[in-house]
Amino acid sequence: MTEKFLVNSSPHYRSDESIRSVMGDVLIALLPALAVGVVFFGFRVLSLTAVTVAACIAFESLFNFIRKKKNTAGDLSCVVTGTLLSMCLPVTTPYWMAVVGAFFAIVVVKMLFGGIGKNFFNPALAARAFLFSWPVVMTSFIAPFRGADLPILGEISSEVIDSVSTATPLTYLKAGTMPDVSLYDMFFGNIGGCIGEVSSAALILGGIYLLCRKVITWHTPVFYIGTVAVITYIFPATGGFFNIDFMLAEILSGGLLLGAIFMATDYSTTPTTGKGRAIFGIGCGLLTVFLRYFGGYPEGVSYAILIMNIFAFSLDKITRPKRYGAGGEI
């Protein structure tokens, strides 16, 4: 025998899908929302995103280098984290804060827990929560089409921010009144808010892409948004009952769609079963409405998802699928 063949255990066949291809799909799905961000808030959106992405890649590479491990930055997961982080920041966030956020997301939340698949908090959302240590920065939102007034480089003075800032629809909803913009504007993103959250249309487009590519399942977004819809419809903060306009405004404003489609579907930090994801979505929905109605900030999506992240593993445990044959005739 002169031939040498590889002998290993079946299957001898693997799909082309890789972590890189999955993360690439998520990035493609984020593009519409990012593009809308640029349209409404100017080119600083791109420079801020570039900073968060570059910082995330750098921190992950550095961490692996120090730990003498193979660099995992190539799986693009840190690029997704960087993009998502920038998308849940106001465009006026200083670059140094973006770098701090990237450090917190990648090093503290992700890599110290063992990297992708092992972290139990969503890195981008945890970083956002951390950056709320600077609440004024995190709650200053500029009005659409005023992004051209922002300098790409350098500090943005508080006067500039004040001159272009606006109240978001959520501020109105929090106060129990309807926003001063139409639902139509809210759907397409012509409102104030974080970079990636304003355009519901763009986010839904991305969500449909992820569903078609089978990157995410429908459970979490549908149950999350559905729960918010039901509660805000029946118990609107405007008083009374059954207010469909209020419900639509709640869904289209703030980070709900960004959270439901891109954050609450993050693999590492959410359940793996369909039922688990449904419960996860319902939990996120309940907490979101609770925080929006009774919390100190108008928004509650990021904290709702972070809280539910804790239950990812236990939800998997209580929603284990019923084995084949368990309901058989014998």
Add this chain to the structure above:
Amino acid sequence: MSTVEEVKILSKTFKGGIHPDYNKERTFARAIERLPASDKVIIPLRQHIGAACEPLVRKGDYVKLGQPIGESDASISCPVHASISGTVKAVEPRWNQNGTRELSVVIENDFEDRRFEECFPREKDMKRLSPEDIVDGARRYGIVGMGGAGFPLHAKLRAAIDSKVDTLIINGAECEPYVTCDHRAMIEYPRYIVGGILLIMRCLGLDGAILAIEKNKPDAINSMKITSEDTGITVAELETKYPQGGEKQLVYALTGREIPPGKLPTDIGCAVFNVDTCASLFRGFDTGLPLYQRVVTVSGDAVKKPKNLLTRIGTPYETLFEYCGGFEKEPYKIICGGPMMGLAQHSLEIPVVKNTSALLAFAEGNETIEENPICIRCGKCSRVCPMRLMPNYIFLYGSRGDLRECEKLNATDCIECGCCSYICPGKMHLVQAIRMVKGKLNRR
């Protein structure tokens, strides 16, 4: 059949599964060619699940085509026969496809193909055969399940009679990528298949059977529909999905019944047989010759001219590849069976046996083995698992040695179809790990 069952038949698939590239176009349109007998054959004395046969011949004996050369008294066993005529050169352990050494009879071909005297058709009118005759014939002709693990047909028929099955399912799904031997069989000798099905129907006292074929074989469906007209055989078209041909998945797709853990199809009134098994049974009664040859698909990107070959049992792999023009590229991996569940082989001297459906040769680069597989908790493995297990968690607990938790996760239910490993974006070795967990659980 009740209305409920009729409704369920419409779905004709199962939950989970994957859609790999089937790569069947390389061979499905190629007519079966008869591979000239090689100058020697190596016939393992165990080509089936169950007890190995005792050799009936010794070195130096002259054997004829169809002559029994191994037999066992065990109830789960099946005789083996000479597939050529010639002189026994050795009776010794030889490597076989399972990666073990199995006592084998090596015969040198005299190229006379002298037929064994007792191999003659005993009963021309098959309608006069009793169930007992058919069970005896299945054993006499050395027939085993040719689509899968090689369970002796006579033992399966006996169990089916004893448990009074009400549904006979004939498996022509052929869901493994690359493999086309059953596809060709259904096109080229549908009459043998139908003849065999009728024999099994007679044996089990049933007047109907469901012949299940995946939709990606319209020509086979057509051929079988025409041939099985007015026989009581219904041709069912199944969704093309792997592992549609898995016994448990097939039974569910066709009847809506699930086989409870640790039970057999016969426990829920079903019996499943492969199409080529049926054809071999019929051929046995028709010609009096035992199962001494079978169709083997030779394919894979390293093979120059992929073919479907009618091959004598015991032919070394080398002979098949040579007949297919040799290797186009340096072969890196040789697989016996399909790429999803087939067994990687270390040598080309290993012989074709009764359940060798395909031989695949792949060049390097088809398979990248990730050095650092990672579970990203995407949950795709659970979604594709046809047994509704959670492969990622079995892996997790298994790698920590927590067998109790693996047992709670029903690791032993795994049918090792490989869907989880196939789909995993992190390239985890999931089914491989579950196999080890199962081994540990079974040894306990």
